[in-house]
Amino acid sequence: MTGVTNTPSSTSSSPSSSTSPDADAPAAGGISRRRLLGTAGGAAAAGLVVGAAGGAGVATAVSSQGEGPAVLASLGTAKAMFHGKHQAGITTPLQARGHLIAFDLAPGSGRKEATALLRRWSEVAQQLMAGRPLAGEDTGVAFDAGPSSLTVTFGFGRTFFDRTGLTAKRPVELDPLPDFSSDRLDARRSNGDLWVQIGADDALVAFHALRAVQREAGDAARVRWQMNGFNRSPGATAAPMTTRNLMGQVDGTGNPKPSEPDFEKRIFVPEKGGPAGQEWMAGGSYAVVRRIRMLLDDWEKLPRGEQEAVIGRRKKDGAPLTGGDEFTEPDLQKAGPNGKLVIASDAHSRISAPEQNGGAAMLRRPFSYHDGISADGVPDAGLLFICWQADPMRGFVPVQRKLDRGDALSKFIRHESSGLFAVPGGPREGEYVGQRLLEA
Template sequence: MGAALVGTATAGVVAGRASAADSSHVLLQSPVPFRGERQAGIITEAQDRMHFATFDVTSDRREDLVDMLREWTHMAERMTRGEETFKDGAVGLNPYSPPSDTGEALGLPASQLTLTIGFGPSLFLKDGRDRFGIAAQRPALLKDLPKFPNETMDPARSGGDICIQACANDPQVAVHAVRNLARVAFGTAAVRYSQLGFGRTSSTTRDQTTPRNLFGFKDGTNNLKAEDTGLLDKQVWVADGDGPAWMTGGTYLLARRIRMRIESWDRTTLLEQERVIGRHKGSGAPIGLAEEFEPLNLDAVNDEDEPLIDELAHVRLASPEHNNGIEMLRRGYNFTDGTDGFGHLDAGLFFIAFVRNPETQFIPLQSRLARSDLLNEYITHTGTGIFAVPPGIPEGDMDAYWGSTLFS
């Protein structure tokens, strides 16, 4: 009887775990609402995969650009629901015409796909030309980032008139989304560069555990979270009066492709790795502490009166306590892109952050890190971009589209 009782209890526990796992699996495959006050893909719980792409607008006709943005919006809403890009889909209505959906996501769930759009400085003014009559609407904060130390920028991986951030829990779903937007943009816009990412390097809700980057350290322990509404209003969302009215409720996206010299890192002692970062590799706790989420104690010293967290450690230089309270919402991803031809992996972090004011948040922080961070021995920035992210598409407004607050 005792054995039977134990067996029954065990079966119940297993069934309970299976139900929880099934529930979690269903959630990871479910749709994320496309419409709302903010664009999805910013404070949305960070998905596991990303496809980021920037586009150069090749047509000088405002009508072509607006028509493309309208079509993109229609397609994006359908794809985030797990549907084909157009109603007739991959099967098509005419066997002698190309299908209206490329088909590689047929049968796949929505996988929490989010699509987020942003507009670069060059969309407003390019080579001195106001191609679309919107130069006067360019926010003063939307300008190319300055050059920082420790950069080896590739122009082909920088800039862009428009960016699309596609995030999903299935890489094929994210790639399908960008592929189909690029397909219908033919003649109006062309892909400038794209970046695939895997293994999110930040958490955007309190329910998510802290992930690890390719250096093996937990990344984004103190990242802003969706639940931090007051901090988001202060640090992320553009407020009325911050700039042109079309940006109210939006934000600014900063993208940086950061190459990691992982071969050098992998030959570095654990003690030195932890000194560079300022946290314990296993637990993620600040040096000298035991728990990941314990507050940084930048004043703590050892028996020899030396700082426990090095004066130039990454976490010290990046912390709000060291930067007049500056915070950002980070949403980065790991990447590997083959090799550099010299026996080294081309791998690293595709850093994405959302801020309310690039000039008072990102630029001073990155300037400080670029000058002094111990991590600079192991990284270099190879791509960059800044984009104005407009607010979301309101529920029930069938005339609204990506950028309608700018072009209307």
């Protein structure tokens, strides 16, 4: 597993609408308990937002006359933009719910049908991301909800170019990924002509978008595979922090940050100076998608100290075993009293570090998943790993090769599906996603 990314939660949850029988009983100062709780929750929410980079503003208001409940703007008001330099869902802060879905164009469908489909999908995504109901027949699943940080991101698989007669426009970055010894890939849940990533901070909003995307596919494309994921809900911690994966590890500390001067160069295809014929990918990125099963029964048998040695970081706060806090650079040369390296030579954090891989970098933005208990009685759970880079052969591949040769974590995970997709830049006003490719 090449790590997990997380960006701090930037919105907060509103208080539950359910109340106890005495919720309206007067509290100190003559304010009802309902309003007192609402005010406290709003204050905490406002504090979280102030500290979160790129977060949507959250406002609180209490009636000055002491009438009615506290008025709170919820996390449902947060909105991502459909149009822009890059598609939403790449640098957007991690959402609480996610769906990944891949499609194959139906037999007989080609460039014409794909163009019409991307037009429909783009219109649906634009409306839903703005928090507006769909025209015509809407399922009503997301009635009463705001946009809830919804993002809908579209990508093209290698086979899409063959089926649309656009092979000459296919980037070399979509060449098949090499085989890795730890792979146990299911072809039925890998790859695909088209890929859609959906994320939102409300489960119903995310599901509503999923159903809309599937419905709009119509006769043009058929679902190849679909996966569901989750992250910690915004506001679930006292302060914004890096997420944890299902192994309990703080995961995503080493992600490149947008504030870094070379971030755009490492994650996105340049708008100018790219390969001839690939102008349609300007501002885009390449997504590697891997379903990574965690062998949790085996992992949870390890004492905490041994788990920390496998990763090379403390479980409680994510700090490197060489000391400091989560964001302290690990001292990879430091030895303990016994003369051995404090961070073992096969520790996951050492092997995956950019400085150990020629500076290879990728923006990791995954979801955890749990699909119940398998027939053998073990949980089918793990990571829907998604990483973004300007070139997967310089981002994902060298790191995974290194991990494949000797990562201590390998015995506790299994790669079960894989995909690689070209995700074009964000559409301009009046454009649909992929227009610069399909109408070239």
